[in-house]
Amino acid sequence: MKFDTVLMVDWSGGNDRGPTPKKDSIFAGVARNGIAQEPVYLRNRQVAEGWITEFLRTEQAAGRKVLAGFDFAFGYPMGFGEVLTGSDDPFAVWDWFEAKIEDSPKSNNRFDVAGEINALFPGVGPFWGNALKRDVKRLPRKGSTREGHGLPEKRAAEEAAKGAFPVWQLSGAGAVGSQTIMGLPVLSRLRKTCGASVWPFEPLTADVALVEVWPSLIGKVVAATQPDDRVRDAHQVYTLARAVSAMPPDELETLLDVPATPEGSILGLGHEKLLMKAAVAPVQAPPLRNDCFALPPGVTWTPVPKALAHLRDNLSPVTGSETVPLHDGAGRILSQDVTALRAHPPAPNSAVDGYGFAGPAEAGEHVMTLLEGRSAAGHPYDGTVPAGHALRVLTGAVLPQGVDTVVLQEDVNVTDKCIAFRGPIRLGANARKAGEDMAADQVILRAGRLLTPADLATAAAAGVGELPVRTRLRVGILSTGDELLAPGSKATEGQIFDANRPMLCAIAAAWGYKVVDLGRAPDDRGQLRGILDRASASCDVIISSGGASAGDEDHMSSLLKNAGSLAMWRVAMKPGRPLAMGLWGKTPVLGLPGNPVAAMICALIFARPALQVLAGGTWSEPEGYMGRATFRKSKKAGRREYLRARISNGRVAIFPSEGSGRVSGLSWATGLVELDDSAREIRPGDSVRFVPFGSFGL
Known part of the structure; x- marks a missing residue:
């Protein structure tokens, strides 16, 4: 069974909660296809009913099928309906409450109605929990004073749901009785207004299905993922709506396949593993802003440090999150802090x-x-x-x-x-000593960390068997240009072999990302547009080489410009000056120079830290060290230079030619010499900064 929209409502039996979101209030969570919207705060039941009714009508008008969940009981223990209405029909009970309940933002008559119901039963009860200052006839304040009313304490659902409270309790910690009494009249009206089907009382043939839910079934996930700035009740409906909307139709059908009973049931009861699996399934991160690459007005030449700072300050993760077994965690990025489940050592x-x-x-x-x-x-x-x-x-x-x-x-x-x-x-x-290495509940690994084999040992020693990680960043690699051929093909005059794509694919793979080889794009704007359209559906980020400048055949920068998101960067560096940055739809695109040497160096300097942030990791700078030069070099002021280099006999040597067309120099080198923007005369024995390729994750 497939629903287009999932609505989850955290209900309340109390009075108006004011304009500011707070706990024990009414919140509504909406999700579609596993993507949840920010929860909506509804200050009282009157506001909530109006909002829910309008929402359901809008969804119906748009032709969307809605599953709407409410976190209170849809029925009472067997025997209740027969005494109350003369029938075990749950909808007769709903109609009875709809007729009896009087409700306003500041007051309601739920306690008096409960006392009236108790008068229909022998003994004392079943309802209890009078929270008013005045006494209510036949409604005891404590549950221990009830006797002889003849009804079960819990429904079968509450008996099966560990920690669930009975529907008879109207006040105090864990009370759900007031939510039910005040919620059933609303359900009765929604059923009639929207023509809804109600689970599990009847087949779900209508375009709106009302179901009973209990967010505590996924309480562990809710507790583990709740942001500091979101109320627990709001996060419950957010997480549950996302989980149910992400479930495959056959798994949702399994949750719905329960016998019809006048007592009702709880969605997911008995299938908590399926619901938990959906709750921790990958979630979508928010898209980047359209101006994330845009430099300030008037900026022409951009120094490397400023360009890097701009990326660091404006990029954010584009990946979702998932939970993986510990042994699959190496090379993944943590999406949440990991805490020790027990001390290490656990005992002296x-x-x-x-x-x-x-x-x-x-x-x-x-x-x-x-x-x-x-x-x-x-x-x-x-x-x-x-x-x-x-x-x-x-x-x-x-x-x-x-x-x-x-x-x-x-x-x-x-x-x-x-x-x-x-x-x-x-x-x-x-x-x-016990806990001298790690204490129980201590944060042992921080969100954003790229997990190493040593980290797996740390987590395992603390009893952690599963890790919350970012979904792998999907990096599309594209080469552009009519002159390019696949290596091994027969070349004609004017053609060259594509060196960038195999190089960039290998670099992205070495960084731990999922590589999507997008092939080679000809110098045809229409074909390139089609490639980008398809790539944006299968990639989280696209890295292209060639076509990143402003020439007649630089189609990549032209397309990004027409899409309204081009940022043409002229970076004050050698090699690699032109960089095209932008968004194709919601997918970031990094356009590197076509020259292989410039493409690799720009990938190391700019793409590596940018991809780390997009993947959910932390921004990092490569570590280098000072060494004595074996070479001479005269450098002008105004740009940063990167020279292919290696350590020879304890000193720093550079490739004999600085020409960016000398691809073999990349293989010869084991790192880069980085020369800052100032003018400099370097002689043998002078100190220079050497950054090994290992510092770039290679």
Whole structure:
């Protein structure tokens, strides 16, 4: 079963909550195809009913099918309807409440109605929780005073849902009874106004389906992903709407496939794993602003540091998030902070093989009674070591009660009954304290971190089995130009082999991104437009080479200009001056120079940190170090230069030719010499900055 729109409503039984969003208020969350909108705050039930009715009517007019979930009970335990209306028809109960409930933003009669209902039953109850200052006839203030009313305490759904409260409680922590009494009249009107079908009471044949939900079924995901600036109730409907809208139709059908019962049911009950899986599925990040690449007016030549700062300040992640098993985490970027599930070490343990006792041991000879047994890794000693006694302990073993110090076995003489050794031995010697590495609930890995194998060990030691990560950035690589041929083809005069695409594809793959090879585009604006249209649907970012300047055949920059998002950067650097930046639809495009040397250096300097941010990581600068030059170089002021270089006999050598057409120099080099914007005369022995390719992630 497929729904175009999912609406989730967090309801309230209380009075008007004022103009500012706050907890225990009404919030509505809307999502389509796994993309959720910012939750809507509805200050009271009157505002909420008007907003929901208008929303559903608008969706119906647009031809969209809506699943609308509400977080209160759609029915009562068996036997309630028969006494209240003479029928077990749940809609008769809805109509009864619609006729009886009087509601305004500041007051309502729910407690009086509950007392009236209680009068229909023998004994005391079933409703309880009078929160008014005045007494309400037949409505007790405490649930413990009820007796003999003859109804079950919970519906079957509440019995199956761990932690769910009964519908009889009208006030106090966890009370859902007031939400139900005040919500059923609204559902009754929505059903009639919109012609809605109600699950699970009837087949969902209408274009609006009303269903009962309980966000606590995905409470762990809600708690783990709640932003600091969003109220918990708002985040619940945001997350649940996104999850349900992202579910494949067959999985949603599984959730809906429950027997019809007058009590009603909770969507997802019994299928929490499916719902949780959808709740942690990839989510879409917001698109970049259309002016993210635009330089300030009047800027012509841009120094490299300013160009980099502009990217750093204006780019943001374009990837979603997902949860992966720990062993699949290497090379992924964390989407959230990771906290230790338990301390490491979880308990005090021994750092050596030896004998444990209560320390310290002063200078001189010590003889201690040796207890039977031992403590080994995975097999702790079950008992307490008395003062003056010792126990055999092995490396990694939990230290039992009465032990805080360990003496090395090499320093001990042992008999069956005792050990002897010489002090001094300080308190805590050769022992590790619980949590001395990581404490429980401590943040051990920060969001934005590119996970290493060592990080996996850290997370595993803290008990973490799954990692919240960014979905892999999909990087499209495109070469442009009629002159390009695939390597290995037969070339004619005027044609060259495409060196950029295999180079840039390999670089993007080495950085851990999912590479989408977009092939070669001819110098035809219409064909290039079609390639970009298709690429924007399958890529998160596009990197092209060639056509990035302002010539007649520079179609990439022309298309971006016509799309209204071109930023033509003339960067004060050598090699690589022209860079075209823009958005094709919502997909960022980085246009690199066509020369392979310039394309690679611009990719390292600009594309690498930009892609890291787009992928959800942190901005990073390459690390270099100073070395003694073996070369001579006269450099003018006004631009930054990058020379292909390598370390030779402990000194920095550069490729014999600075010509950007010498592709082989990229293979010869192991890094770059970076010369800043100032004028400089470099002689052998002068200090220069060398940045190894390893600092660029290669």
